[in-house]
Amino acid sequence: MKKQLEILIQMQKFDTVIGEKNILTRELPQQLNSLKQSLKDADEAAAATKSELDENLKDQKLKELDIADNNAKSDKYKNQLLTIETNKEYKALNSEINHLEKVNSEIDDELIGLMEVESELKERLEEEKKSQKKASDELKANEEKLEKEIQEVRKDIEDLKGKRNVLAIELPRDLIRRYAALIKNKNRKAVTFNDNNACSACGYTIRPQVAIDIKEAESVIYCESCGRILVAHL
Numbered sequence: 001m002k003k004q005l006e007i008l009i010q011m012q013k014f015d016t017v018i019g020e021k022n023i024l025t026r027e028l029p030q031q032l033n034s035l036k037q038s039l040k041d042a043d044e045a046a047a048a049t050k051s052e053l054d055e056n057l058k059d060q061k062l063k064e065l066d067i068a069d070n071n072a073k074s075d076k077y078k079n080q081l082l083t084i085e086t087n088k089e090y091k092a093l094n095s096e097i098n099h100l101e102k103v104n105s106e107i108d109d110e111l112i113g114l115m116e117v118e119s120e121l122k123e124r125l126e127e128e129k130k131s132q133k134k135a136s137d138e139l140k141a142n143e144e145k146l147e148k149e150i151q152e153v154r155k156d157i158e159d160l161k162g163k164r165n166v167l168a169i170e171l172p173r174d175l176i177r178r179y180a181a182l183i184k185n186k187n188r189k190a191v192t193f194n195d196n197n198a199c200s201a202c203g204y205t206i207r208p209q210v211a212i213d214i215k216e217a218e219s220v221i222y223c224e225s226c227g228r229i230l231v232a233h234l
């Protein structure tokens with residue numbers, strides 16, 4: 001029986017390391033995804049600002065065209081003024097010219113507003129390009145390393161499981177099943193030690209008779225509280 005208990009202790013050592021590595025198989029891909037997500041976010045932010053900037057420049061062009069159109073019209077009217085004969089016509093044309101100038105002055109104000117926004121957008125885009133570069137550099141620096149680590153951890157887990165399973169061959173099937181159930185349900189801890197007459201996993205006090213049984217190791221002893229396999233320190 002002592003031999004079986006020693007095997008269980010060894011299996012637990014493997015399962016403890018497997019548990020730690022299982023955490024890594026979740027954390028490492030998360031790290032990688034978060035680097036990828038940062039780059040994606042930075043790309044999207046820069047693309048959105050770029051399209052806002054393009055729109056702004058397009059608006060500015062349209063407004064400049066409007067101003068040019070109005071100026072052309074106004075020039076034409078001014079020339080017509082020279083050939084006008086009646087006072088009424090003169091007044092009408094003059095009022096049209098004034099109107100066009102007023103419209104142009106409004107468009108000018110709008111253009112100034114657009115140019116202010118343009119310069120803000122350009123500054124923002126510069127910052128976003130820096131973030132993009134930073135995110136891209138960080139991903140480049142870590143992607144390969146993380147992917148390699150993920151592969152290694154997965155392989156380590158397979159190796160450890162292999163070693164644990166080889167040990168298990170020497171145990172009776174019902175004990176393997178009980179051990180496996182404890183690993184599954186008890187936070188990957190199936191084997192616990194008598195630590196100064198307390199279970200090292202749950203802290204439950206071990207009765208003197210049970211402590212003797214553990215020491216004699218004639219049978220598998222389970223913690224009366226948490227149900228884990230209790231063994232003496234080797």
Ligand SMILES: [Zn+2]
Pocket residue numbers: 192199200201202203204223224225226227228
């Ligand atoms: Zn316990």
